[in-house]
Amino acid sequence: MSGREREAAQAVPFLGQEFLLWLYWRSSSDPYFFLDNLGLGSIDLRLEEQITLESLRGEGYRETIQTQEVALSDDIRDSVRTGRIPVAARVKVSRGKAEWQFILTALPLAMRSVKLPAPEKSEDDETMHLRLIQMEEIDRIMRALFKIFLAERTNPAFVNDIRKFLGLER
């Protein structure tokens, strides 16, 4: 990547917030993603247990809401509807029996504290190799999802679809 391109990528901090909002929407309506063409299989992504919202108005009031069902919580949807945007969330990505869990932050857009699917207690070389592969896979999966988001974002209906989901129809 050239220096100019890097500058361009870092000059769009709002994309992290929009991406989290999109994941919240998808996790609540259609959490399945088909990434077979990228060799990553079909995955299921859900926001779970905890989400942090930040007010777009005023001084950026933040609240962290804990609930088992982030996607179904009326409190969270009401909060988002009133202009609080997700800035961090616990995410679970599943593919078959494999599960990754991590915290996704919007600014910067990054995964933190990733729990890999490989067994926790094993110390053999096979497990170490599996952990490396799984770490790279979740990195590729999140990059692929971000690309899908960017593509969907260009759709003229994108804003209205999210508004409809939030109950903000004009």
Add this chain to the structure above:
Amino acid sequence: MSKLRSGRVSFMTFIPEKQPPDVTKLRKLLREHRFLPLAPEDVRDESVGWVDPLLSFETEEFPNCYFRDYYLFSLRIDRYGSGGSQLRPFLEEAEFRFKEEHKIERIPAHQKKELRETAARRVRVKTLPRTVIAEVAWNLGENRIYLFSQSSGVVARFVDAFEKTFAISVAHSLIVDAVDEIDKPEELTSIIGDLWDLGGDA
């Protein structure tokens, strides 16, 4: 225990500008820039260098640095913290004794500095440096590097140590980099204002 073997991981991805060296050269370079422990009498406050990914003490051998499709090693950072609360009792004791011994009320500035240095040396003898270890996995097939840390201090030291060791510069690779693949990324504007009718507030 090494993050390669267990536990949750926070990592950053880097793309090196050149291909990795062969394993013989890798071992030689890691050895040359290996971690060297700090001693209390050391003039350095910090030591930064490479250790084996599964043997985090000083070693010249790096037996685990070549693993299947990866080069593996760890960055070790040892640092003496002369934190105020640790230093304070030693400094206050030194100043108290100096005033008593010399029968004075105020200590001259140059003397204060000397007393502070003496106190800091006493703290060093009694404490161990703080150690941070961050594993590094270099995928040879894709020529991508994963650093098992997101701390800005560790990342800065990693980039510096890596470039000094291998004479290869590295660039962060972020999820958001995909934005460069779209047409005119510099013209992207936020949709947040449209979603909540914020006008110019977002």
